[in-house]
Amino acid sequence: NLSDRLERSFKILKGEGKITEINVAETLKDVRRALLDADVNYKVAKTFTDTVKQKALGMNVLTVVKPGQLMVKIVHDELAELMGGKASDLHLDGKPAIILMSGLQGSGKTTFSGKLANMLKAKNRKNPLLVACDVYRPAAIEQLGVVGQTVGVPVYSEPGNKDVVAIANNAIREARAKGNDVVIIDTAGRLAIDEQMMDEIAALKQAVNPDETLFVVDAMTGQDAVNTAKEFNDRLDFDGVVLTKLDGDTRGGAALSIRTVVTKPIKFVGTGEKMEAIDVFHPDRMADRILGMGDIVSLVERAQEQFDEKQAKELEKKIRKNQFDFSDFLNQIQQIKKMGNLKDLAAMIPGLGSKIKDIDIDDSVLKSIEAIINSMTPKERSNPKIINQSRRMRIAKGSGTTLQDVNRLMKQFDQMRTMMKLVTGTSNSKMMQMANA
Ligand code: GDP
Ligand code: MG
Numbered sequence: 001n002l003s004d005r006l007e008r009s010f011k012i013l014k015g016e017g018k019i020t021e022i023n024v025a026e027t028l029k030d031v032r033r034a035l036l037d038a039d040v041n042y043k044v045a046k047t048f049t050d051t052v053k054q055k056a057l058g059m060n061v062l063t064v065v066k067p068g069q070l071m072v073k074i075v076h077d078e079l080a081e082l083m084g085g086k087a088s089d090l091h092l093d094g095k096p097a098i099i100l101m102s103g104l105q106g107s108g109k110t111t112f113s114g115k116l117a118n119m120l121k122a123k124n125r126k127n128p129l130l131v132a133c134d135v136y137r138p139a140a141i142e143q144l145g146v147v148g149q150t151v152g153v154p155v156y157s158e159p160g161n162k163d164v165v166a167i168a169n170n171a172i173r174e175a176r177a178k179g180n181d182v183v184i185i186d187t188a189g190r191l192a193i194d195e196q197m198m199d200e201i202a203a204l205k206q207a208v209n210p211d212e213t214l215f216v217v218d219a220m221t222g223q224d225a226v227n228t229a230k231e232f233n234d235r236l237d238f239d240g241v242v243l244t245k246l247d248g249d250t251r252g253g254a255a256l257s258i259r260t261v262v263t264k265p266i267k268f269v270g271t272g273e274k275m276e277a278i279d280v281f282h283p284d285r286m287a288d289r290i291l292g293m294g295d296i297v298s299l300v301e302r303a304q305e306q307f308d309e310k311q312a313k314e315l316e317k318k319i320r321k322n323q324f325d326f327s328d329f330l331n332q333i334q335q336i337k338k339m340g341n342l343k344d345l346a347a348m349i350p351g352l353g354s355k356i357k358d359i360d361i362d363d364s365v366l367k368s369i370e371a372i373i374n375s376m377t378p379k380e381r382s383n384p385k386i387i388n389q390s391r392r393m394r395i396a397k398g399s400g401t402t403l404q405d406v407n408r409l410m411k412q413f414d415q416m417r418t419m420m421k422l423v424t425g426t427s428n429s430k431m432m433q434m435a436n437a
Helices: 002-013 021-035 042-056 067-083 109-122 137-153 164-178 195-208 224-235 251-261 283-291 294-306 309-318 326-338 343-349 362-376 378-382 391-401 403-425
Strands: 097-101 128-133 182-187 212-218 239-245 268-271 278-280
Touching: 021 042, 021 128, 021 251, 021 283, 021 294, 042 067, 042 251, 067 097, 067 251, 067 283, 097 109, 109 128, 109 137, 109 182, 109 212, 109 239, 109 268, 128 137, 128 164, 137 212, 137 278, 137 403, 164 182, 164 362, 182 195, 195 224, 212 224, 239 251, 251 268, 309 326, 326 378, 362 391, 362 403, 391 403
Parallel strands: 097 182, 097 212, 128 182, 212 239, 239 268
Antiparallel strands: 268 278
């Protein structure tokens, strides 16, 4: 009946309160597992979850989401922030601007050089030059040639010459002469860190003084990526990271690990073998991917969007002063309706989900309450005391309900106001709480 249903719908308005040690422990266990599954370095995962725990404890929880769900959202935002950082644009001030590629063999340097040239060509830089400084394998020069042809960008190479510094300098001279405004230098990698390779790339960097040194790393190498990044960074102090092969089923935990360990921004991601498969790095999307809990994150976002903190505070004040009236009530109902199906929402409330599984809560409960309130005059809404028997009769007629329904709502509303006043006295179950995030 209506009164039962009403009572139930009020339970929905009452959240579980604050994030407690228990919620945190439970959720962070899942989060840590997700991070490790995504190949995030163990230490990084631990430090990260400890930080999040400190932030989350004591936070207020929005009524319609579970504390655990809010935790996931906090974790997500923290992840995105950690991987974000300020300007991650390329520095392209030089004339010509010089971009140096570094990374292990097979990480995707040559492919990425072509992708970047292609992207810059379409954007602000009209005229890039690719430079072949992987001089050890003849096939490497050919490969860059093919890449250049595919994207319609010239390639500078000196087959037979093994002096990469000389080749790079010659290429830059040619770029100046021919008006190339950006020079992308593709270099040789090794299968593992190797002193000779490091010496060579360091010498190259020193000689050409690049505007941007990029470290290219295969996202699928997971844990190893961190060590490699660290060694390259110690030696080169690179400016940014390119994470390739994100089109595979890797969750991309390397992004977080690398970012944490070397504190350099991830600037681009590679998402395929084709020249178009390049993307600017989006911390937000990567956080979704690493956590693999995108549904929860968007659920919480949706909920947060619908509840306006200021409005919630106003409401609380009204409740304290026992001024909560039918207009506020109507407002709350409309908020709930905006969030979607009532039963779905109710099912998200901790402890309530299983109980209401078989109960028929449909939105018509809210509809008849709405109808009743809509049939009240503004004066009646703000001052329910004046609603006497004849007014109730009029309201019932106007709303297409019965006098009994109206009476029940009036009684329920009265009880609710009393309850609300009691409840707001205790700090952890405010009506319509907002996460103070
Ligand atoms: P390099 O040795 O660092 O120059 O690496 P390459 O550019 O030659 O790339 C090595 C292999 O990885 C090639 O087969 C590329 O086609 C492939 N590759 C590079 N980037 C990506 C990517 O983002 N996604 C996928 N699926 N393959 C890639
Ligand atoms: Mg190569």
